[in-house]
Amino acid sequence: MNNENKSIPPLNKIILVEDEPDIQTVAKMALEAMGKFTVQVFASGSQVIQQADSLSADLILLDVMMPDMDGISVLEKLRTIPHAAKIPVIFMTAKVSPPEIITYKNYGAIGVIAKPFDPMSLADTVRKIWRESYDG
Amino acid sequence: LLLENEVHSYAEIPLCTEKKVLGVLYAFHKQNRKLLKADLDYLLALANRAAISIEKVNLYEDLRLTNRLLQNQKGELQAVLDSTGGAIALISPEMQFITLNQKFAETFGIDPEEINSYQLQTFVSQAKNIFKDPEAVISRIYDTINNAPQKFSDLFTQIWPIQRELGLFSRTVRAASGEYLGRLFVFRDVTHEREVDRMKSEFVSMVSHELRTPLTSIHGSLGLINGGVTGDLSEQTKTLVEIAYKNSERLIRLINDILDIEKAESGKMVFDNKGIDLIPIIKQAIQFNTAYSDQYGVRLQITDSIPEAWVFADSDRLMQVLTNLLSNAAKFSPSEGTVEISVTRRNHYFKIAITDHGSGIPKEFRKRIFQRFAQGDASTTRKKGGTGLGLSICKAIVEKLNGKIGYISKENMGTTFFFTLPEWIDKKEKGNL
Numbered sequence: 001m002n003n004e005n006k007s008i009p010p011l012n013k014i015i016l017v018e019d020e021p022d023i024q025t026v027a028k029m030a031l032e033a034m035g036k037f038t039v040q041v042f043a044s045g046s047q048v049i050q051q052a053d054s055l056s057a058d059l060i061l062l063d064v065m066m067p068d069m070d071g072i073s074v075l076e077k078l079r080t081i082p083h084a085a086k087i088p089v090i091f092m093t094a095k096v097s098p099p100e101i102i103t104y105k106n107y108g109a110i111g112v113i114a115k116p117f118d119p120m121s122l123a124d125t126v127r128k129i130w131r132e133s134y135d136g
Numbered sequence: 137l138l139l140e141n142e143v144h145s146y147a148e149i150p151l152c153t154e155k156k157v158l159g160v161l162y163a164f165h166k167q168n169r170k171l172l173k174a175d176l177d178y179l180l181a182l183a184n185r186a187a188i189s190i191e192k193v194n195l196y197e198d199l200r201l202t203n204r205l206l207q208n209q210k211g212e213l214q215a216v217l218d219s220t221g222g223a224i225a226l227i228s229p230e231m232q233f234i235t236l237n238q239k240f241a242e243t244f245g246i247d248p249e250e251i252n253s254y255q256l257q258t259f260v261s262q263a264k265n266i267f268k269d270p271e272a273v274i275s276r277i278y279d280t281i282n283n284a285p286q287k288f289s290d291l292f293t294q295i296w297p298i299q300r301e302l303g304l305f306s307r308t309v310r311a312a313s314g315e316y317l318g319r320l321f322v323f324r325d326v327t328h329e330r331e332v333d334r335m336k337s338e339f340v341s342m343v344s345h346e347l348r349t350p351l352t353s354i355h356g357s358l359g360l361i362n363g364g365v366t367g368d369l370s371e372q373t374k375t376l377v378e379i380a381y382k383n384s385e386r387l388i389r390l391i392n393d394i395l396d397i398e399k400a401e402s403g404k405m406v407f408d409n410k411g412i413d414l415i416p417i418i419k420q421a422i423q424f425n426t427a428y429s430d431q432y433g434v435r436l437q438i439t440d441s442i443p444e445a446w447v448f449a450d451s452d453r454l455m456q457v458l459t460n461l462l463s464n465a466a467k468f469s470p471s472e473g474t475v476e477i478s479v480t481r482r483n484h485y486f487k488i489a490i491t492d493h494g495s496g497i498p499k500e501f502r503k504r505i506f507q508r509f510a511q512g513d514a515s516t517t518r519k520k521g522g523t524g525l526g527l528s529i530c531k532a533i534v535e536k537l538n539g540k541i542g543y544i545s546k547e548n549m550g551t552t553f554f555f556t557l558p559e560w561i562d563k564k565e566k567g568n569l
Contacts, residue, residue, distance in 0.1 A: 026356030094348040116352040119359035
């Protein structure tokens with residue numbers, strides 16, 4: 001991914017995996033209104049895994065602390081499903097201590113967004129992480 | 137009396153040692169006779185032997201008393217040692233136990249009857265059964281007996297006779313004359329304290345996370361309304377939404393600060409220290425805080441600097457300290473004022489000073505300025521929007537980086553907050569950066 005010569009693909013479709021309905025609403029609205037993205041919401045890790053074969057997304061925004069499967073387990077599982085294995089993942093979580101961030105990166109996340117996030121700059125932050133993952 | 141006893145002649149010979157007269161030897165005779173030289177020599181020899189004997193008896197008596205006193209003191213000391221909660225061992229420079237207390241026997245499963253003859257060698261050979269990491273304990277003891285800091289503390293896990301966590305405190309022991317007697321090792325059961333600490337940390341972390349979840353929704357919703365995503369607002373609604381949004385931000389800062397202070401106190405604050413130049417970090421901190429200081433009409437200005445200032449530190453944590461001090465200085469500056477930043481070097485330490493020209497720190501508040509939730513007066517929190525945790529976090533960070541933090545404040549003249557950091561001298565590593 002970190003190939004400087006590679007052009008940066010467009011970012012349009014985002015999947016949001018988040019168990020809190022209120023955060024789903026806010027994040028979806030922020031991404032759609034400010035970033036003009038198309039956002040599909042999944043309320044749990046198992047839901048997104050079940051539909052992994054038919055996912056259509058450029059990027060997954062993944063919560064970490066969820067009741068059925070935590071974000072890291074979801075990411076690990078997605079990496080074993082060929083259709084979803086290469087979709088970049090950004091964790092969006094309140095657990096952002098330096099060792100936790102290192103763990104997320106080690107699992108292959110391209111970035112981490114801390115909760116509570118700033119809704120007005122959320123789309124810009126997502127685009128920045130997306131760009132940096134290609135720029136290296 | 138002498139005549140009554142028909143004594144007609146006598147001699148007095150002092151019983152002397154080198155230092156003092158112990159008594160007098162009297163020799164009486166019923167005849168009136170003159171003392172001959174032979175008599176005198178005999179009496180002197182007799183007196184001399186008597187003096188030596190008396191001296192010996194006195195010395196023996198003194199020794200007996202001293203010995204009894206020492207035994208008493210040893211008994212008292214042993215009683216004190218036995219009554220403390222820690223397992224205590226005093227080890228000589230020759231690697232021998234000098235003193236062990238009963239708690240030591242109890243802690244490490246040694247027969248109390250054998251404690252007086254228990255050897256360090258035996259303890260070392262049994263360590264593999266006693267500790268989870270016996271090598272660490274043994275090397276800590278052997279490596280520190282003759283060359284180590286005056287004091288240190290450490291933590292070990294015991295697996296036998298029972299599973300527990302032991303805190304080790306150690307310090308050197310010297311006689312009043314300064315002679316090195318050995319090193320004291322005190323093992324203390326800290327299982328319960330560690331468990332309480334763990335529970336506290338988990339609780340704070342859990343509560344903070346639980347608070348962040350609803351705050352994400354509140355802050356996000358208000359942010360979108362405030363940002364005009366949902367359409368235009370009336371002036372009144374806009375004011376109220378702004379108030380709510382600003383306060384949700386304050387709550388977020390407070391939660392972050394509580395988590396930070398908890399981490400600092402439990403020693404879990406993570407530092408990714410590297411050799412870094414302070415000057416660009418200070419410039420960046422000024423840049424980051426300019427928008428904030430502009431709100432107060434305050435200018436941030438470097439007034440004194442040096443070309444470079446290399447320290448071994450975590451740049452994010454340094455940025456946290458600088459942001460805290462710069463935003464405080466801006467908040468407490470008069471409008472149109474200037475906050476001055478200086479960096480100086482002295483005795484292998486860098487000093488970063490941030491000066492405002494505000495009203496100064498009230499005298500009654502100065503003593504507790506670095507304490508948690510310390511703020512000048514109740515209205516300050518509302519007016520200035522701080523959490524009251526910033527300076528105690530700064531102190532924890534600076535001290536963790538082996539520096540010091542302080543301030544000089546003059547009423548109606550202003551305040552200078554400063555912190556020092558040791559110079560990073562490892563040029564070789566610096567060259568590789």
